[in-house]
Amino acid sequence: MECQDYGLSRTGERENLNLNPLQRGGFLTEDARKALYEFSDGYSVCDYCAGRLDEIKKPGISNFLDDLANFIGVDHARTVHGAREGKFAVMHALCQPDDTIIIDGNAHYTTYLAAERNHLNMVEVSSNDYPEYRITPENFKETLDAQFDHGEDISLILLTHVDGDYGNLTDARAIGKIARHYGVPLLLNCAYSMGRLPVDARSLKADFVVGSGHKSMAASGPIGVLGLKDEWAEVVLKRSETHGVKEIEMLGCTSRGAPIATLMASLPYVIDRVEKWDDEVQKTRDFVEKMEKIGGIKQLGVKPKDHDLVRLETPVFDEIAEKHPRRGFFLYEDLKKRNIVGIKRGQTKWFKCSTYGFNQEQTDYIARSFAEIVEKYS
């Protein structure tokens, strides 16, 4: 049989300035590229496995997991296929079907999917309204109180550390304290934080953290991180009754291939880069300031920014689109001419973007490009 042409190249996204927040934290380091080459074939990390992925010494997965646990402030670290798979595993180990969990109103869709797959009831903690969409500890407390007043048990609280819609950084430590006060375990979804900014599960009072290698830790997808406190190890890392060394929720082994090698290779770099987080935040704030000088553009979410993911309302581009022969596609195409990609084709009313990892010159060029496009059509 003949296969179709799958168009397996990505030159445009690799070689231009890519503003997609989903992509900015996942660019490989030079060392990760080398590791990808070394471990590209099949089951490459399993050459010297004696039955447990997390205990492999060559390559040093076992040492790596110790360093990783240290880095994120947990007692045990495992790699999973991504943050969502980590959330599913924790819910699956802790909850029974029909249990109730509390989630924040800015939770990623995969939080809902993981809960649905586990047949759990979800109670949402609302954010405040437009334009902030802020999640507050007070709202968390109210929701918990209301549940307990109704005599409902809560099996788990899931808090999105930084959400993917507005890039709001939640006060995880305050919510962690509330969770601990009520005796409910807290799972912190750090897909947009771990690897970008310092995350210490202990100081945030989180029982569990999940992170995403491809989103924020300079790794090839799919790979994620699950970290937990020792008191949950027996539940979440429970071993098989039939194959005594294998952990059930991990289905024995998880990351059996190249992505874990890239995560390992990037860890030293990631540990360094989170220390420069304040610079990233400042750069983002400056960028937002420049963008908001373009008539009518407005940043949504909490101000000033505490994260690089920026959501902008951009009526000015929508107005141009109405009269432009290429309609909504003009913005994508005008940006591409300037070697800028990552804003969805056709999107002009609003968009999400990030300058994470760009230097100041690149960031200024990007802001100037948006301004020039507006000028061009006015």
Next chain:
Amino acid sequence: MECQDYGLSRTGERENLNLNPLQRGGFLTEDARKALYEFSDGYSVCDYCAGRLDEIKKPGISNFLDDLANFIGVDHARTVHGAREGKFAVMHALCQPDDTIIIDGNAHYTTYLAAERNHLNMVEVSSNDYPEYRITPENFKETLDAQFDHGEDISLILLTHVDGDYGNLTDARAIGKIARHYGVPLLLNCAYSMGRLPVDARSLKADFVVGSGHKSMAASGPIGVLGLKDEWAEVVLKRSETHGVKEIEMLGCTSRGAPIATLMASLPYVIDRVEKWDDEVQKTRDFVEKMEKIGGIKQLGVKPKDHDLVRLETPVFDEIAEKHPRRGFFLYEDLKKRNIVGIKRGQTKWFKCSTYGFNQEQTDYIARSFAEIVEKYS
């Protein structure tokens, strides 16, 4: 903080003749290496996603899944993280906790783990005894009859198409017919077959098939294939109630990164190579014949071989080890001097090996090397 040295190189396994059956089917093609480079960064396949991984047009994931479904004879194909994750998803969608499933006695440990994670009861169909360990349709029928006689419901039959201990190819079609006769859905674990030999789910009467990209389809791990008949789509590919386009068992999306690009790039090559399966089997039989001429070496499992995975009893190496100053390590070390790797360090009583993908000259060299090592010490 300082990271330890993780030793991220794999020169020995990449550059020598690697006999590990786990590795032989996962070596990347030239095209897959290029795809790996193109899609190495983070969430690389998600640039043009409109909400569904399986419907992405650039790269052509949607076209690829059509071709893949066609190749393996199913109505719907999805990528999963590996065969085990595919098995878990099918069990999770079809079964309730405490349901009973039937598995074959040569099932991979991950079949047990997937069932345990789903809280299922397993009834094993025994293989016959040493040295064949053959799984027969008759034993399957007997086990099913016994269950139904006891009034037990069976939710699923899981058959290992080719097992990883003996490399026995089961008569899937005969067992598929039995399953259909009793009205029990059949899940065929093709981790060691799909991508090595022709697998057509329709003719094998399988409701579900799972395959492994890193084990047998020339792809970077972790990646697997789940194929199913249309009648199961509503159950296994059920959509979320909160996020209507997302499939619950897939947690929305599965293979969000480089491995799927390698699987896509290798598919045309894999489609070709399964046509040459008879040559691989003949090469394996010749290899076994040569190995059995070395005093005392005996092939376990069904004879003659119908698969490249060979398990050999090798008392002759064990006897050498008893007197050798390096003890059991001598075999690994003597092979390595001859640029042969993939037999576990210290193992001499028996081992598994495969010559899949080696040319005749390489295969002859490998057999001769074992003979020369025996001669050297006798």
